[in-house]
Amino acid sequence: MVGIFAGLKWRLVTSRLRATSGATRIWMIIGFVVAAAAVGLLTVGLAALRAIPEAAQPVVVTLFVVQLVAWVLSPLVAFGVDETVDPARFALLPIRTQTLQRGLLVASLIGYLPLANMVILLGAAVAIGVPWSVFPVALVCAVVQLIICVVLSRAASTSMSSLMASRRGRDLGMAVGFGIFVLYMGFVALLNSGGDQTGMPAGASSLAAVLAWSPPGALASLPSLIASGELAKAALAALIAAATLALAWWWWSFALQRSLTTVPSTTAGSSPAGHAREGHAVAIGVRGTMQVVAGRDRLLVWRDPMRRMPWLMIGFLTIIYPFLVVQGKGAVFAVAFGALLVGAQAGNQYGVDGSGLWLHLQTISDRVRARGEVLGHAIAAIVPGTVVVLVAMAVQAVWRDDYDKVPAALGVCFAALLGAIAVACFVSAVLPYAMPQSRVSLFASSVPGQKGRTFGASLAVLGGGALIAAPAGVAAVLSVTVSPVWGWVALAVGLVVGALAVWLSSRLTADSYLERAPEIFAVVSAGDRV
Amino acid sequence: MIPHYPGQQQAIRAAAGQAVALRGLTKAFGGRRVVDAIDLDVPTGSFFGLVGPNGAGKTTTLSMVTGLLRPDAGRAIVAGIDVWADPPTAKARMGVLPDGLRLFERLSGPEMLSYLGRLRGMPASVVNDRAGELITVLDLDDAGNKLVADYSTGMRKKITLAAALLHSPPVLLLDEPLEAVDPVSARIIRTVLSRYTAAGGTVVFSSHVMALVEGLCSHVAVIAGGRIIAAGELAAVRGSAASLDDAFLNLIGASDVGEGGLSWLGSSPA
Numbered sequence: 038m039v040g041i042f043a044g045l046k047w048r049l050v051t052s053r054l055r056a057t058s059g060a061t062r063i064w065m066i067i068g069f070v071v072a073a074a075a076v077g078l079l080t081v082g083l084a085a086l087r088a089i090p091e092a093a094q095p096v097v098v099t100l101f102v103v104q105l106v107a108w109v110l111s112p113l114v115a116f117g118v119d120e121t122v123d124p125a126r127f128a129l130l131p132i133r134t135q136t137l138q139r140g141l142l143v144a145s146l147i148g149y150l151p152l153a154n155m156v157i158l159l160g161a162a163v164a165i166g167v168p169w170s171v172f173p174v175a176l177v178c179a180v181v182q183l184i185i186c187v188v189l190s191r192a193a194s195t196s197m198s199s200l201m202a203s204r205r206g207r208d209l210g211m212a213v214g215f216g217i218f219v220l221y222m223g224f225v226a227l228l229n230s231g232g233d234q235t236g237m238p239a240g241a242s243s244l245a246a247v248l249a250w251s252p253p254g255a256l257a258s259l260p261s262l263i264a265s266g267e268l269a270k271a272a273l274a275a276l277i278a279a280a281t282l283a284l285a286w287w288w289w290s291f292a293l294q295r296s297l298t299t300v301p302s303t304t305a306g307s308s309p310a311g312h313a314r315e316g317h318a319v320a321i322g323v324r325g326t327m328q329v330v331a332g333r334d335r336l337l338v339w340r341d342p343m344r345r346m347p348w349l350m351i352g353f354l355t356i357i358y359p360f361l362v363v364q365g366k367g368a369v370f371a372v373a374f375g376a377l378l379v380g381a382q383a384g385n386q387y388g389v390d391g392s393g394l395w396l397h398l399q400t401i402s403d404r405v406r407a408r409g410e411v412l413g414h415a416i417a418a419i420v421p422g423t424v425v426v427l428v429a430m431a432v433q434a435v436w437r438d439d440y441d442k443v444p445a446a447l448g449v450c451f452a453a454l455l456g457a458i459a460v461a462c463f464v465s466a467v468l469p470y471a472m473p474q475s476r477v478s479l480f481a482s483s484v485p486g487q488k489g490r491t492f493g494a495s496l497a498v499l500g501g502g503a504l505i506a507a508p509a510g511v512a513a514v515l516s517v518t519v520s521p522v523w524g525w526v527a528l529a530v531g532l533v534v535g536a537l538a539v540w541l542s543s544r545l546t547a548d549s550y551l552e553r554a555p556e557i558f559a560v561v562s563a564g565d566r567v
Numbered sequence: 568m569i570p571h572y573p574g575q576q577q578a579i580r581a582a583a584g585q586a587v588a589l590r591g592l593t594k595a596f597g598g599r600r601v602v603d604a605i606d607l608d609v610p611t612g613s614f615f616g617l618v619g620p621n622g623a624g625k626t627t628t629l630s631m632v633t634g635l636l637r638p639d640a641g642r643a644i645v646a647g648i649d650v651w652a653d654p655p656t657a658k659a660r661m662g663v664l665p666d667g668l669r670l671f672e673r674l675s676g677p678e679m680l681s682y683l684g685r686l687r688g689m690p691a692s693v694v695n696d697r698a699g700e701l702i703t704v705l706d707l708d709d710a711g712n713k714l715v716a717d718y719s720t721g722m723r724k725k726i727t728l729a730a731a732l733l734h735s736p737p738v739l740l741l742d743e744p745l746e747a748v749d750p751v752s753a754r755i756i757r758t759v760l761s762r763y764t765a766a767g768g769t770v771v772f773s774s775h776v777m778a779l780v781e782g783l784c785s786h787v788a789v790i791a792g793g794r795i796i797a798a799g800e801l802a803a804v805r806g807s808a809a810s811l812d813d814a815f816l817n818l819i820g821a822s823d824v825g826e827g828g829l830s831w832l833g834s835s836p837a
Contacts, residue, residue, distance in 0.1 A: 316681070316682075316685065316691075317691045318685065318691075319685045319688060319689065319690060319691060320685055320686045320687065320688050321688050325688075326686070329682065329685050329686050330686075332682075333671075333674070333682050336674075336678075337673055337674075340673050341673045390669065390671060390672075391669050392667075392668040392669045393668070393669040393670055393671050393672065395635055395663075395665055395668050396670065396671060396679075396683060396730070397686075398634065398635060398658075399633070399634070399658050399661075399663055400658070400683055400686045400687050401686065402634070402654040402655040402658050403655040406686070474669060554634075555634070555635060555636055555637040556637070558635055559636075562668075565668075565669060
């Protein structure tokens with residue numbers, strides 16, 4: 038039975054490669070080579086840490102902990118990456134839970150990601166297996182670490198699978214995704230704090246000392262404890278690891294049993310829409326259409342986590358990012374990065390609703406309405422974007438006492454914001470891409486076969502926005518080097534150039550949309566299947 | 568856009584009296600002709616059934632008529648307007664219910680109707696009055712402020728039908744409107760459609776449930792392999808066959824399906 042599961046997984050892994058052809062396959066192979074090189078580099082780097090044991094210990098402890106957290110949380114954030122994750126697919130087969138569980142464990146160990154993890158863990162084992170006599174122990178620890186990762190990850194995803202099948206559960210997953218993102222930023226900030234003579238930041242060392250007694254940390258410290266003869270501590274570490282594995286195995290078995298024998302209640306209670314203010318705007322002329330479309334966008338930003346979470350993230354990034362990257366004055370200019378990200382919120386406007394676009398195809402088929410629609414989506418991003426930029430700017434200016442650079446920075450920010458929105462509108466007509474409509478993940482933003490499109494469109498928005506902000510940027514440089522008067526020039530130039538870009542973009546986008554509407558529809562409808 | 572070869576005006580004149588007229592409509596996917604030069608006339612005021620097995624080209628044909636899929640060749644004329652030459656006017660004259668496409672999932676039913684009506688340029692008060700009536704008649708009052716994402720299949724078909732009727736178009740194009748719909752919802756949809764044709768509207772709908780088509784339609788066209796095999800008034804297409812079902816199976820040459828083999832069936836488990 039285990040063999041059948043292994044064969045099934047192997048088929049799934051290889052069929053993905055076989056299903057592609059021509060250029061896609063070449064890109065895929067290039068991607069694999071790059072990924073393999075990255076994994077190889079990481080592994081060699083880890084193995085090289087063997088020479089500096091005082092650094093190797095905290096690094097591997099942190100690595101083990103991060104690895105476990107990533108394995109456990111990834112099903113929630115990116116559920117459905119692996120067909121064998123979903124136990125419901127096996128519900129109707131006459132298999133005992135114990136057999137199923139062993140089969141799934143083996144299946145989970147086959148794939149690119151587990152392989153990459155194995156290779157990296159090998160490097161980690163070399164790093165902590167000092168001297169060579171405890172290397173076998175380190176190797177065993179690495180294997181146990183991988184198994185704990187898989188088992189705990191499957192246990193978590195199985196117990197959440199019925200939750201993730203409902204709309205509310207998936208909405209919750211997005212909130213968790215945002216939480217992880219915030220945690221990650223905090224983690225980075227903590228790791229970078231302070232520093233000592235070994236070159237390791239003090240924050241990282243003290244964190245690792247605490248983590249050393251967590252289950253994965255215990256596994257990472259076990260070889261060195263044995264090597265230094267601290268057998269009692271080593272026994273405790275081994276006990277922690279073994280107990281974790283046993284508990285995780287039991288949890289998984291329990292969750293499997295439960296999920297295979299209870300009926301998921303996917304149609305249960307909708308959270309009602311609430312009493313949103315009905316708009317009274319009517320799509321007569323560009324202005325009216327703009328109001329109707331912007332009204333719906335505004336409503337959905339409040340209601341739909343898929344649209345709300347990016348805004349939370351943008352608000353967070355725009356305000357926090359300047360603190361992280363710029364020490365001292367001039368941080369006001371770093372707000373422009375957040376302004377560029379705002380632009381992406383007007384991006385792929387024809388792809389957000391998947392095949393729901395047909396409703397717009399039936400109602401928006403003349404030039405006036407098409408322009409109104411583009412401007413509506415643009416205004417729905419410009420208004421909250423401006424608020425975010427102004428708040429971030431005020432925070433930076435007050436905190437850093439940096440008022441004289443504000444006009445120039447505002448000029449750059451508005452140019453970047455409006456420019457990115459203009460480019461985002463145009464790109465959504467000429468390079469639309471499907472967005473997964475099953476909403477399983479905040480971060481799964483593309484569908485198979487369209488990753489290149491998605492990436493190209495995102496890059497174009499950031500690059501194009503930066504390009505349109507360049508004139509204001511030049512004036513901003515002059516304001517710092519020549520005379521502060523140039524700051525006001527930057528503000529004026531930024532606003533004028535940005536507004537012009539949006540106006541021009543609305544015309545070009547509308548024309549392009551009307552010309553290619555059925556083709557755009559065909560591309561974005563692919564999002565329904567994912 | 569498709570080539571603007573001469574004959575558009577003649578085609579439109581020739582289609583006078585027809586709610587929908589297709590002329591040489593063709594679509595190929597990967598070299599295979601899914602819809603193969605279809606000619607079809609749908610008389611104004613008729614209840615027109617488009618029947619055929621799965622994969623016959625029904626959805627592809629309707630998608631080209633509604634402006635969702637660009638034809639490789641041919642014309643689709645709806646209410647006197649060439650769909651691919653003047654999409655805005657043509658789309659104002661049709662109401663559409665596609666099969667298996669998403670809606671604006673995070674709006675409630677009333678919100679979606681209000682949005683679409685106002686997007687068509689109808690005054691807000693008219694939109695609200697009509698939307699309210701449609702929701703009551705289609706028995707969607709209970710749904711209240713539920714999001715469309717949480718609607719059942721029958722409710723989705725009904726709210727889509729409401730959106731199709733909202734601007735009171737002369738022609739309705741419905742793809743499998745009663746597929747996977749519960750009996751009560753199906754009865755409601757049938758009643759509303761009958762009232763619509765009684766008031767002078769034209770309904771074109773696709774289905775593979777013969778009994779349904781036989782009970783509802785005045786006209787029928789049988790489509791298989793991307794071609795029209797028979798078309799006309801229901802009685803004429805049925806001919807001497809006992810039912811439309813038999814006539815259909817004879818027409819597509821599949822009267823002895825499901826025979827042969829399977830001798831082990833029902834003998835013992837495993």
